[in-house]
Amino acid sequence: MASGVGEGEVVSNKQVIFKDYVVGFPTESHMYITTSSVSLKLPQGSDGVLVKNLYLSCDPYMRIRMRKMEPSPFSSAPYASFAPGSPLIGYGVAKVLDSGHPDFKKGDLVWGITRWEEYSLITKPESLFKINHTDVPLSYYTGILGxxxxxxxxxxxxxxxxxxxxxxxxxxxxxxxxxxxxxxxxxxxxxxxxxxxxxxxxxxxxxxxxxxxxxxxxxxxxxxxxxxxxxxxxxxxxxxxxxxxxxxxxxxxxxxxxxxxxxxxxxxxxxxxxxxxxxxxxxxxxxxxxxxxxxxDYYPEYSKFLDLVLPHIREGKITYIEDIANGLESSPAALIGLFTGRNVGKQVVAVARE
Structure with a gap:
């Protein structure tokens, strides 16, 4: 937590808001930056997890969610439309600031589905994975380890x-x-x-x-x-x-x-x-x-996946290329760059340091 920020304090929360449904190529104008406020303490009785987002993942599938789609029994949550006027949703790496869920505690590092903002209240913590291996860059959990x-x-x-x-x-x-x-x-x-x-x-x-x-x-x-x-x-x-x-x-x-x-x-x-x-x-x-x-469908095999990949990373048998944009303000351009081939390697947005 940033120095000088007290537990339970209400702080500003910069967000990337999805403006409206997209037809054709998306542009930065389909998103905008705004600031709201958030309490750094969960409400009494909440079973959610409050996190500080450290890295956000720019992924091509997010373009699918920018179009208006009617609800269908054949579509799953990862492909449901974004809600205009709300923050974008995607994968990220975060630090737990407060938790009402038994699987997570304050100070844990996690990766999974979060919102494009500085602080997020995760109401479905089952979408999060605890990060137990920190001898590799945390940003890797948006990519090679995510x-x-x-x-x-x-x-x-x-x-x-x-x-x-x-x-x-x-x-x-x-x-x-x-x-x-x-x-x-x-x-x-x-x-x-x-x-x-x-x-x-x-x-x-x-x-x-x-x-x-x-x-x-x-x-x-x-x-x-x-x-x-x-x-x-x-x-x-x-x-x-x-x-x-x-x-x-x-x-x-x-x-x-x-x-x-x-x-x-x-x-x-x-x-x-x-x-x-x-x-x-x-x-x-x-x-x-x-x-x-x-x-x-394969997330139940995540621990098996780590057993395979982590040794390769540590032994230098696998190289991973990242393209890191700094600051939440850079995230609209970083996401749009996926569709023009501007990025080289995995596109990541660094929101804040741990």
Missing amino acids: MPGMTAYAGFYKVCSPKKGEYVFVSAASGAVGQLVGQFAKLMGCYVVGSAGSKEKVDLLKNKLGFDDAFNYKEEPDLAAALKRCFPEGIDIYFENVGGKMLDAVLLNMRLHGRIAVCGMISQYNLDQPEGVGNLMTIIYKRVQITGFSVV
Whole structure:
């Protein structure tokens, strides 16, 4: 807690407010900064958790929540629309200031769903994970040790069932999830190629993250031909982050009994009419398995995930690239930058120091 702030004191609380539903590409003007007030003591009888937010995670799926969607039995909470006039909601790292929940106490560090503001009252603390390992950067719990890391782990190991020597392709490969999938694949002894949107990111994939090859999809007039060049024998596993034209090109290059884990489709999030995919018959011809998944289904395996990943981080076998913006005021630009490829690595907003 900041020096001079007393327990139970009412303090100002800077917030990032969602202005209104978005059509097309989002802009910074779809959000605004305001200041409210908050008590640093929970009301009597509350079973919630009051936290000071330290880091906020900028994630592509948040664009889905910026559009107006009718409630549906097929949609889950992580994809429900944001409420205009309220703070954005997303993953973050925080410090517990007060708790009415038996699983959390004052001083605990946690990661999970919070709001884009300095202080948040978490009314559903079951969405929080206690941070027990602090010998790694706390910001990692927005990425490699948080939701993106679990997404890479679940999609690659659980959905794709990889085998040593297989051919793996990762789109949006320098992003929060893709950079980990590629490194997991290399640790398994697979051949890995990634696509990204700039020369800087391609160089990063090949020279720092250990990918066998990479290409800039913006410079390829024929994506199917680019994939054929990189995978003359075809693709066994495709980790899908992009959708649209990339998915269409990948289908033509899949090997027999190939597997595709569908994590996201960022190329489609800002389109009023999503692009069609024309090569679907390939799924039949090559017996391709396409599986969509949501990371929330795999959170029960979080401790198992940590047992796998933490040793790799400590031994320097996994590199993680972060792009950290400083201050809550920087968060609208940081989030919008995801959709123009401005960030290099996992986009994080540092709200405050512990």
